[in-house]
Amino acid sequence: MKKTHNLLWALILGLIASCNLTEEIHLMEDGSGKISIHMDGSQFMEFGAEEMANSGEKAVDSIISFKDFLEEHKDSLAQLSAGEQARLKRLEPFSLRMAMDPEKKQMFFDLFRDFKQVGEVNNAFNTFQDASVFGPGAATQNSGAKSPDQATEVSYTFGKNNFKRSVRIVDSLLFQKGVDSLQGAEMFLGGSTYTLRYHFPKRVKSTTLEGAAFSVDGRTLIYEIEMLSWMKDPSLLDLEVVLED
DSSP states (O other), X not given: OHHHHHHHHHHHHHHXXXXXXXXXXXXXXXXXXXXXXXXXXXXXXXXXXXXXXXXXXXXXXXXXXXXXXXXXXXXXXXXSOHHHHHHHHTTTTOEEEEEEETTTTEEEEEEEEXXXXXXXXXXXXXXXXXXXXXXXXXXXXXTTOOOOOOSEEEEEEEETTEEEEEEEESOHHHHHHHHHTTTTOHHHHTTOEEEEEEEOSSOEEEESOTTOEEOTTSOEEEEEEEHHHHHHOGGGGOEEXXXXX
């Protein structure tokens, strides 16, 4: 089982740019709720499933609590820099479900947590990337591991029937480097998507996001864009939602 877990963790970063991502938020009227960053890597499995099956990898479906993980490896993690320890601390409220089945060519990851106010989960996607670096085995095998630098920050606000999601580029040079690296990757990223799926406590009155779809009861907003477009311009997922009174 440990071998399979380590393999899954090693694949996460490579999967991020070659799969379908869904950012899902359930909001309650008092501002509390739950967030989930779901990654479907089944598309990637079309290429690697046979090799994984031949290597003896078995199907796995498990949930990791980062609170338990950090406690279990606290002695090893204490050797990291203060900055790296702080980044790890951000993972503590999250849990991660990992599922892989080479025979069915299925793989997905789901990072999730509850929150009292949606601002508590700002930069949840960055946290997802941090999780990929500090997987099981990483803390004990390489105490010098370093989280990837992040070029953007995402923030959420909710109050008085108004919800807002906004992104800010915090490192323009790093961001441009990432955009430049996408040259020639169009075929590799073809078909990959980033989807927003937001569930509100009331019907949506209006939104700045043109082309968004809604559930029959008007309380769920769904919006999907191509992964490549999002990677080149993350502000495409900026939005403001006004709910009915």
